[in-house]
Amino acid sequence: MLKRLQKKLVAWLGPSLAYWTIKALSSTMKFKEVHSETPRFFGEKGIPGIGAFWHGRLLMMPLVYKGKKLSFLVSPHRDGQIVGKALKRFGFHAILGSTNRKGFSAFKQMLRANRDGSDIALTPDGPKGPRYQVQIGVIELAKRRNGDELNIYLETAEKEWFYFNYSNHIMQSISSDELYNSALSELKDTKRIQNLENSKNTYQYIISTRQKMIEFISRMQAAEKR
Numbered sequence: 001m002l003k004r005l006q007k008k009l010v011a012w013l014g015p016s017l018a019y020w021t022i023k024a025l026s027s028t029m030k031f032k033e034v035h036s037e038t039p040r041f042f043g044e045k046g047i048p049g050i051g052a053f054w055h056g057r058l059l060m061m062p063l064v065y066k067g068k069k070l071s072f073l074v075s076p077h078r079d080g081q082i083v084g085k086a087l088k089r090f091g092f093h094a095i096l097g098s099t100n101r102k103g104f105s106a107f108k109q110m111l112r113a114n115r116d117g118s119d120i121a122l123t124p125d126g127p128k129g130p131r132y133q134v135q136i137g138v139i140e141l142a143k144r145r146n147g148d149e150l151n152i153y154l155e156t157a158e159k160e161w162f163y164f165n166y167s168n169h170i171m172q173s174i175s176s177d178e179l180y181n182s183a184l185s186e187l188k189d190t191k192r193i194q195n196l197e198n199s200k201n202t203y204q205y206i207i208s209t210r211q212k213m214i215e216f217i218s219r220m221q222a223a224e225k226r
Contacts, residue, residue, distance in 0.1 A: 015085035022086075026063050033064075043067055048119050050139065055123040056131060058083070062090040065121075071095050071113040073106060073122040093118065111148050111166065140220065151216050163213040172208035181207060 042049045043066070053061055072087050074080040076096040084094030093113065097106020110120055125131055140151040149167040162180075165172040175181055184192075185207045193204040 014082040015089065018082065018086035019089040022059060022062060026060070029060070031064060036066075039066065046117070048114050048117050050114075050120045050122070052122055054131070055125050058123065061121070062087060062092065065092075065119075067119050069093075069116075069118040071110070071118045071120055073097060073110065073120070111150050115148050140216070153213065153217060153220075163208060163216070165208055165212060165216070169203045171203070171205040172212065173205060174208040174210060174213060 039049065039051075048069075049067075071093040072084070073095050074084045074087070074097075080096065081094075084096060087094050095106050095109045095113065097109070114120060140149075150165070152164040153161065154163075155161045160176050162175045162177075163173065173184060184205070192206065193202050
């Protein structure tokens with residue numbers, strides 16, 4: 001009973017306390033911008049960007065953002081929801097999702113926010129760590145002739161990877177884990193199709209191909225060499 005009451009108090013008071021704590025700390029700190037011309041260039045062109053920062057730097061990030069519209073990717077767990085509510089007080093939009101929970105929903109919201117001109121912010125190391133270490137991966141949000149497209153490639157461990165492609169309400173995925181691929185391939189059609197919230201459209205996920213993943217990685221490697 002006491003723990004339940006404590007959780008409710010934290011959920012109720014947490015966002016306000018976090019907001020005013022950040023405000024108070026900001027008055028005692030000095031900030032120095034490095035390479036500010038990069039985000040300024042995208043801002044002046046009206047091009048929404050994707051920003052990454054360490055999870056341990058989250059506290060001060062609301063104060064250094066100089067753009068007009070920002071969507072944050074935060075964990076759907078209780079702590080993440082508190083952070084999301086605190087960020088709303090700064091005028092930001094919280095997208096609840098992670099690699100483990102509500103991942104597909106978060107991908108859709110990121111695409112929608114980017115299409116609406118919002119910058120995207122996320123933490124590459126995450127709350128579970130390891131701290132200050134980026135998981136090997138590539139993210140691409142692109143505008144195609146047939147609509148927006150999201151590609152994600154992640155290496156979660158040695159010789160273990162996951163690939164996701166989202167376009168036109170279809171999420172394709174494939175992994176080095178054959179159990180993952182089998183589970184996705186063997187799903188019945190009725191279970192792989194979901195209705196989109198506040199829409200008559202449907203959303204479905206299917207198994208992808210290694211060739212599609214290889215083509216994406218090759219394209220990203222070629223772009224990096226330019």
